[in-house]
Amino acid sequence: MRAVVERVTEAAVEIDGQTVGAIERGLLVYVGVGNDDTDADVAYLADKIAGLRIFEDHAGKMNLDVRQVSGAVLAISAFTLQADCRKGRRPSFDAAAEPAVAEKLYLDLVERLRNAGLRVETGRFRQHMIVRATNAGPVLPLLDSKRLF
Numbered sequence: 001m002r003a004v005v006e007r008v009t010e011a012a013v014e015i016d017g018q019t020v021g022a023i024e025r026g027l028l029v030y031v032g033v034g035n036d037d038t039d040a041d042v043a044y045l046a047d048k049i050a051g052l053r054i055f056e057d058h059a060g061k062m063n064l065d066v067r068q069v070s071g072a073v074l075a076i077s078a079f080t081l082q083a084d085c086r087k088g089r090r091p092s093f094d095a096a097a098e099p100a101v102a103e104k105l106y107l108d109l110v111e112r113l114r115n116a117g118l119r120v121e122t123g124r125f126r127q128h129m130i131v132r133a134t135n136a137g138p139v140l141p142l143l144d145s146k147r148l149f
Contacts, residue, residue, distance in 0.1 A: 001041040001105065002032040002081040007054050007139035011074045013123040014130040021121030026071030027052075028133045031109060032081025033102035034095050034146075041145035042105050046112035049073065054139050062139075072119040076131060077106045099126060 005027055012022035029049060034041075055064040055071070066073065079102060083091035097105065103125045113120045123129045142149055 001034060001037045001045050001109075001145040003045055003049065003143040004030045004078075004081065005049060005052060005054070005141050005143060006030075006133060007136045008074075009134045009136045011131065011133035013074065013076060013121075014132075015124055015127050020129075021074055021123055023072035023074045023119070023121055025069060025136075027066050027073045028131070029073055029075045030078040030081060031075055031106055032078050033097040033105045034082050035097045035101075037097060037101075037105055037145065039105075039108065042108045042112060044145045045143060046109055046116065048143050050113060050116040050118060052141065052143075054141065067117055072121065073113055074121045074123075075106075075110050075113065076123045076129065077102065077125050 008026060008028045010024050011028040012019050014020065027049065050067065051065050053065050054062050055069045057063040079093060079096040082096035083093055084095060085091045106125060110120050110122055
């Protein structure tokens with residue numbers, strides 16, 4: 001399971017011109033589920049996202065997590081995070097989980113984040129979404145439950 005975590009001052013997701021999820025200060029998280037991901041990958045990623053210390057403290061050091069700054073999470077399913085672009089010019093998505101599996105694990109991640117005390121907004125699975133965000137930093141750590149990077 002992979003994630004791009006973006007520290008934002010605001011973020012929103014629209015579908016067909018309607019805002020379906022929006023946050024102010026917090027994390028915009030794009031999530032890509034792999035075909036070999038399990039509940040253990042979900043648990044790892046949820047713990048990492050909730051505890052990632054990428055917000056500045058009073059001294060300007062990145063020492064605070066999203067809960068400590070009363071932030072929220074906007075979680076967006078993005079199978080393209082599983083793209084393999086090493087050969088040719090067209091990405092391969094063979095590593096992406098089948099939709100039914102991916103949706104379950106994505107929703108499990110959202111639930112774990114909520115159980116960690118976070119307010120979590122979402123897009124809609126398998127929908128074309130317009131995501132708008134104001135990046136704060138920019139700060140964009142990459143997470144991989146298999147620890148490949």
